[in-house]
Amino acid sequence: MKSYGIERSSRLILLLIYTFISAIFAFIYLTKSGAQRDGFCFENPFFYLITITTLCFIVLVHASISSRHKPIVAFGSLFLFLFLSEISFCIFYGEIISEGVLDSIIETNSHEVMSMTKQALLIIGPAFITTFLILFVLKKLIFVKFRIFVPLSLYILILSVVLLFLVTKSSLKSDIKNGHLKSSVSVIRTIFPAVLGDLSYLLASYASTDIYSNTNEIEKFNQAVILPPNKYDNDLIVFIMGESSLVSRYSAYGYHQQTTPFMTNIFSQNGGCIIPNSHSAAALTRDSIPMTLSFNVPESNDNLFDNKSIIEMARFNHYKTYWLASAAQAIQGTFNSKFGFIARKSDVITFSEDLLDINLSQLLEDTLQKDNSPKKFIFVHLRGSHQPYSKGYDEVDKLALPDVEEYDLTIHHTDRTIKALYDVINKYSNNYTIIYTSDHGEIVNVGHGIGDNVDQFLIPFMFISTNQRYNCQFIESFRGPDGYLSGIMNKYILSNLLGYEIDPAILDKEKNNDRVFMPNSSVMPFLEVLNKH
Template sequence: MIYLIVFISVLLQSFLFSFKNDRYRLSNILVVSSMLCSFFFLYKPLALFFLSFAVCFMAVEIYVVLKYKDFNEGILESILNTNKNEFLEVLSKNLILLIPAAFLILLINFLIVSQIQSNLRIGLLLLVPFFIAFFSSQVRLIRVDRKLKKYAQNSSAFNVLNSLDKLDKNVISSIRTKYPIFFGNLFYLLNYRGSGEINFHENRQCPDFLKDDKSTKVKNIILIIGESAMPDRFSLYGYSDFLTTPRIKQWNNLTILEGVHSLSNMTRTALPFLISYPEVHDFSKAYTCKNIFDLAKNKNIHTSWIGNQAIDSLFTSSYGPIAKCADLVLSRDHTSTGFPFTPKDDLDLLHAIENEFKQYGMANNGSNNLFVIHTVGSHAPYSIRSDEIDKIALKGADEYDLSIHHTDRLLDEIKKLADRQLEDYMLIYTSDHGEVVEDEGGGLEHGLTFGGYQQYKVPFVILNNSNFNFNIEKYRKNSGNYANDISSLLIAEAMGYKLDEKFIFDYTCSDEILHSDYIVYDYKDLPQQINQRKRAA
């Protein structure tokens, strides 16, 4: 009876996933159900361990698919790229759900433990389909790896592309697609190599569309990169439920861009567009071409990266190697000074920012400077992104609105420091990507295949307290939108680089994004939920 229940359970779960054909569906059901049944014939403690792991793993799969309509590789890699602090934050926020879930799983295990009977021969026989699928998949991966190594010996560009999970992921991605229930995700996790530490080309070339104008337009450039900020919740953009951005709204000389979207819906692929010059069809240019820090150094401009997020975790983020190009690097897990830097809140960055402004500002004859500040912004769980000051100011507001108000306070404090310490400056604020604000603490409010436009819409404001006259309209796409990679283009202009007119023409003619399924789409053609009207808001 228990074996029939296992088979029916896996069969029902299979209808939550898409299969290429029924043969693949039956194959996945056979592999997983026979594996689960084999555990009932193992030594009891061992059987209990494997059953608990499998049940928990499959429960997570079901939860993600039911809630987010998809379990794409972006979500899986976000889990892999989660550092200890982010894991503990999400864990603490979801204890109310996790405790009863853990109790339920223990209860299920208690009920089925009586069904376990040691018979190693039958257990191993039932594991045969699993072993056949696993070893045949592993052999296929080894064969492809051998071919990739041959290519790598002859092409440095290949190594850059491969480090971005574009090539050696093809096999594990196809196996994951073939066996989406348990086996495919397990195989993917066991064989995932991460992006690794990307080795820059020793002689990175200046992007061919940039020409040095031999002058510097702005003495101090400040780029503030937010996280998961959605303009629909900024009172600056017309949000009327709560006054979430009262301070920014009072700024003079402020340019507020409407209709701005990110180039991707995940930090790992969205953020490099803000500080380097990749293309959606050739992401490797983030590492083979000079980035904003390289361009600054060519003109003797001092550079700094001050961030409230990790850049040097086990699975190194795609922007980490670029951030490390700055003269000063301060992040949670890597500093160029060798001293620990442990901000717990975005406001904790202010002391380091003030020191940089003082050291390189007008009090010390002021060098030309590029300051990049990376915040944790409104990343889930939202409840820890604000404090009592925000709650008092916005009584009755939800936790996401409070996080926006917290960001408003940070931006205003940075502006005050710049007013006091810097001779002239241009400040740019945007977010790496947007957010689908559905619930609290899931950590999956972006990077969704069917998440729509909310996870792309971002704020973009420019505070220009300098004599630099920029023409922002020339960056508007023919579609009417802006993309937030104009931050890197504006910074290049402010540093005294001239943009090729043909590049600007081609840039405005295209409005494409790199989605979390690693497919390039025209922005107006983003994957949508079946019942969702397709439109680029």
């Protein structure tokens, strides 16, 4: 009787500890996800629901680890490791894992996976060590066992109710029918944030990439486009998309290190302009590029599938289209990326064999030398300043700037790349327009797609044209009343360059609604993000 009383008391104490951990987890999840902005967290019914599901999960993990069956122990250990990885991510980045990060895990290539190894180790390393410590404690020091009938039944019951809601709710039924599973699974993730929610979302994200596999041409133009297009007057349009490029690290914009001497000279010439106060539409490549090259908007992906992209519009107006990218930005397979859906509509898709961007100039020269098509639209996607920074520069950059941060060296390498590309363009054309900007900015030495730090949105925008019709005033006409040029405007700028007129009423509406797509999939006014910092 005495040992039974001690065991029962120990079980109660441990249950109280697990409940406390679950309540803290629920509080952090609600506050960090933005689901709880005002008022007390304890007034939110989701706080108690998340606490219950997390408590059930922890008790089930405890019971699995305490099992005598090795396969069950292995599964319990895996789920414990995943849970601790979520906690480690929150500690390291100060926020929960966003849907944007989960999507990027699925929609990536092998080069990007390898580039993020260091950041991944910083998260999973502590989680791995802590998992072994907990396993040791539960196996060697704590001999409390829980009956799993109640937590398992409660967990399954809540999950069944949520699934029933998803299946019967009319607004979600159509999404499920069309294969758009992520919006439905987001509901599961809200109620079961401990492991199950993230695993479900990853599975749904993987299943949903099938929607990017269709390569058939889209017939419908966006309602903003006035048809028919005009006779084109740009023989060569080159749009160069940088990567993870923070504008405040450019000497062209006032940075104290000479990181961009070539760009400063090129875009200060007659016909060129270095545009201040520009920001990207999103903080992740997978979201930003579609809002540049299609009529996708932060609120919805519908236009991506319903309207012609800029690539298709260029082809419609007799431009031959090319997608050139560094090996680090290779599109692997037909299912792996949202912007790959757009890229595959190009006439020619080519990737360099080297990670360094400087080699793209040879790829461009080969393209222009071999192809005598009179009209060309070329999209060039750089590796830029993506982590790890050590892979984004070479000895030439180190000799030019011997005492700077690695990130600054990647900007200098981009500067050399733009110069090399510009020289090739000048060699083969006397009627061209060049735009250089970036898909998003960078929180230097941290990354991007994290929280609400404005640095991941602040980007350069540079322009030069031999056509006097397209000058700095042309670009400035797309600036919003808040004083910023949004990445959302890229599609309209390119439409004009390709010979299309844009409905002024729709354009003004977009300019007056300057917003960004956040890493957590919410939409915020840009000035609200800017004013937080």
